[in-house]
Amino acid sequence: MPISPNQGSSGGGTLVTITGTNLSGTTAVHFGTRSATSVTNVSPTQVTAVSPSGNGVVGVTVTTPGGTSNPVPFFYVGPPFKQTLSPASGSTAGGQTVTITGTGLSTATSVAFGANTAVPTVVTDSQITVVTPAGAAGAVGVTVTTAGGSSNGLSYTYVAPPTVTTIIPDEGPTVGGTAVTITGTALTSTTSVTFGGTPAPFTVISDTSVAAVTPAGAAGDVDVVVSNDAGSDTLVDGFTYVAGPGI
Incomplete structure (x- = not known):
C-alpha cells in the first residue's frame, strides 16, 4: 500500500x-495512534488524507x-533552521551561488529571495546551495521551504552594478594626492x-557621488574603475596624470 508523499511536516x-x-x-x-484530520475515499484503489501533527516515523x-x-511508514520532518548565508549580497542580475547552513535542510525544495524563488541543491542535512534569482536593489528576506515547513530570518542584499559618468577634477600631479569627486549611480555600496x-x-x-584621493x-x-559586489564600471582614460616641471 504505497503512500505519497511519505514524509511531511511535524506540524x-x-x-x-x-x-x-x-x-x-x-x-x-x-498516522500512528492519531487520526488523519481529513479523509476522502477517491476510489476503490485510492484514499487521500491530511496528516495530523506528529514526530519521528x-x-x-x-x-x-x-x-x-x-x-x-510516514516520516515526520521538523521545520528547517538556518544559521548562516554566504555571501550575503550580490548583483540584481542574480546568478550568484549562495551557501546556506543550518539543520533540517535535506528535504529543501525551494528558497525564496523576497518574492522570487529558486531551486536549491542539497549538499547535506546541514548545508544547501542555491543560485540567486534576479531581484530589485535592496535587502530581502530569505525563506527555505522543506518537507517540514518553512524558515526565514536571514536576509540577502541585492546590489545594482555601479555606473561612472564624471570625475572632477580630471587631472592632477603624478605624485598623487588630488582630491576628486566621482559621480554616477549605485555608488552607495x-x-x-x-x-x-x-x-x-x-x-x-x-548613491551618486564618491570622493577619492588619487x-x-x-x-x-x-x-578610473569603481567596483561593488555586483560588478564594476570603467571611465576610460578618465584621469590624466601630469608630470611636474623640470629645470
Missing part, C-alpha cells in the same frame, strides 16, 4: 495519497468495514576605486 497538514485495493468505504486513516493504516490494513589599477582611498558621499601614477591618461 501536520500534509495531503497524502494512499493507493491499494478494497479501499471503498474507508472509515478512518491513522509512524505507521499509516487504513480502516474499512473489512478491517485495518498493515501499516506503511562601492567597495573599491582604482586609478590605472592602483587602489585609491575613497569615501561614499551618496594615488601616485605615471604621466598620462589612466582608467
Whole structure:
C-alpha cells in the first residue's frame, strides 16, 4: 500500500495519497495512534488524507468495514533552521551561488529571495546551495521551504552594478594626492576605486557621488574603475596624470 508523499511536516497538514485495493468505504486513516484530520475515499484503489501533527516515523493504516490494513511508514520532518548565508549580497542580475547552513535542510525544495524563488541543491542535512534569482536593489528576506515547513530570518542584499559618468577634477600631479569627486549611480555600496589599477582611498558621499584621493601614477591618461559586489564600471582614460616641471 504505497503512500505519497511519505514524509511531511511535524506540524501536520500534509495531503497524502494512499493507493491499494478494497479501499471503498474507508472509515478512518491513522498516522500512528492519531487520526488523519481529513479523509476522502477517491476510489476503490485510492484514499487521500491530511496528516495530523506528529514526530519521528509512524505507521499509516487504513480502516474499512473489512478491517485495518498493515501499516506503511510516514516520516515526520521538523521545520528547517538556518544559521548562516554566504555571501550575503550580490548583483540584481542574480546568478550568484549562495551557501546556506543550518539543520533540517535535506528535504529543501525551494528558497525564496523576497518574492522570487529558486531551486536549491542539497549538499547535506546541514548545508544547501542555491543560485540567486534576479531581484530589485535592496535587502530581502530569505525563506527555505522543506518537507517540514518553512524558515526565514536571514536576509540577502541585492546590489545594482555601479555606473561612472564624471570625475572632477580630471587631472592632477603624478605624485598623487588630488582630491576628486566621482559621480554616477549605485555608488552607495562601492567597495573599491582604482586609478590605472592602483587602489585609491575613497569615501561614499551618496548613491551618486564618491570622493577619492588619487594615488601616485605615471604621466598620462589612466582608467578610473569603481567596483561593488555586483560588478564594476570603467571611465576610460578618465584621469590624466601630469608630470611636474623640470629645470
